[in-house]
Amino acid sequence: MKKVTILSLHLGYGGIEKSITALANLLCDQYDVEIACIYKLYDEPAFDLDKRVKVKYLICSNLPKKLETYKILLFKFHFIKLFKKLWSDYFSKLKFMSFFKDTYSGLSMYHKRSKVMKKFIKNCESDVIISSRTFLNEWLGEFAKESVLKIGWEHNHYHNDMKYAIDVVRSCKNLDYFVLVSNDLYEFYQKKLMGNRCKCCYIPNIIDSIPKKLAKLENPKLVSVGRLSKEKGYLDLLRIYNVLEKKYPDWTLDIIGDGPERTNLEKYIKSQHLNDKVTLHGFQNKKYIDNILNQSSIYLMTSYTESFGIVLLEAMSHGLPCIAFSSAEGARELINSGSNGYIIKNRNNRAYIRKVEDLIKSIEIRRKIGKNGRNSIKKYCGEEVIKQWIKIIGRE
Secondary structure, eight states: OOEEEEEESOSSSSHHHHHHHHHHHHHTTTSEEEEEEEEOOSSSOSSOOOTTSEEEEEEOSOOOGGGGGGHHHHHTTOHHHHHHHHHHHHHHTTOHHHHHHHHHHHHHHHHHHHHHHHHHHHHOOOSEEEEOSHHHHHHHHHHSOTTSEEEEEEOSOOTTOHHHHHHHHHHTTTOSEEEESSHHHHHHHHHHTTTSSOEEEEOOOOBOOOOSSOOOOOSOEEEEESOOSGGGTHHHHHHHHHHHHHHOTTOEEEEEBOOTTHHHHHHHHHHTTOTTTEEEEESOOHHHHHHHHHTOSEEEOOOSOOSSOHHHHHHHHTTOOEEEETTOHHHHHHOOBTTTBEEEGGGOHHHHHHHHHHHHHOHHHHHHHHHHHHHTTGGGBHHHHHHHHHHHHTOO
16 A cells, blocks of 8 residues: 655644645545644644544644744744744844844754754655645655655645745756646646646645535625635725624624734724624634534635635535635636626725625525535535546556
8 A cells, every 4th residue: 555645834723734634534545644744733633634644743842932923934934034023022122032032942943843854754655745835845855765756735826926936836846746726826837847847737625525404594694714814804804894784784794713813803893893793713623614604694705815715615515605806816716706606806895795785685696606606616525636636646
């Protein structure tokens, strides 16, 4: 039996981590699967993982306590940004010794994670290694044994940031395959990698299950799921809801997720007296999320960027009509506007509000759009997507 190793930064909450878990759960039916994580954030992975999948944590100790606030920067490999953030925060409080101490801790963590992962890749005896981050692509291509099938897996959209795109291209030149989760990304990177040994493949992300029970779409409930970070546009969502609430006071808003923007969102909710109408649920497990989705009637996405949009698939699987801005590239791939959802151009809040109103006013439209959405997600089911992965992994 072939052994497949997936390289991961951590197995906490996040879209990449959810995709890694879903893939590992499907691959373990045919392969010996392990996930090699740099960081251990929780006692157990955030998402349900098949017991057959082995997890190896390369750094088991927690981050230094004072660096918990800055762990997003650490995870994203942005040490310069971390340095500037520490300097800004500590300089304003004249805590110079703390600045030097925590800067040293951050540098040590960077050095340690680089050392342990490179060593792991060098010694890894797996037949196939799949990388899930740009810097891991580079290490995989440089340090893995020649006999290993090396696969990069890109989850992020370059969002017209050509410096990032160039870094991605450079990172995977020594890989055998580069898997892109959207057709848009596939077409872009295929041109950039033309002439290199690395072959691009389009394989969408996986929706791990489709519920048998559909939402009735009768409750006056709006819902959104995602990380509470600036690129997800949740402050825009609250502004949109603030307008809607005045006209449709019975309709409430549930937001599931957590992140650095939570404090700002709470301040806005309080300032607009929306405490009784908007609920921030924090991070929740799949069962909890599915229950909320099943009790809701409209799914709202306000992301500035979105590489794929697994949450849209999950909402569609419950038969919820979905609305998103065109700036969310992944949403454009999943939604055929007017058929299985709505795409709003140019981040036009007024147009967005009008479409929400159309759905609020008509349960018939909600059910029609929701049904079309549910029918459109079949190609993202695990049994379909895994066939494409096996085509790659099965090649000698």
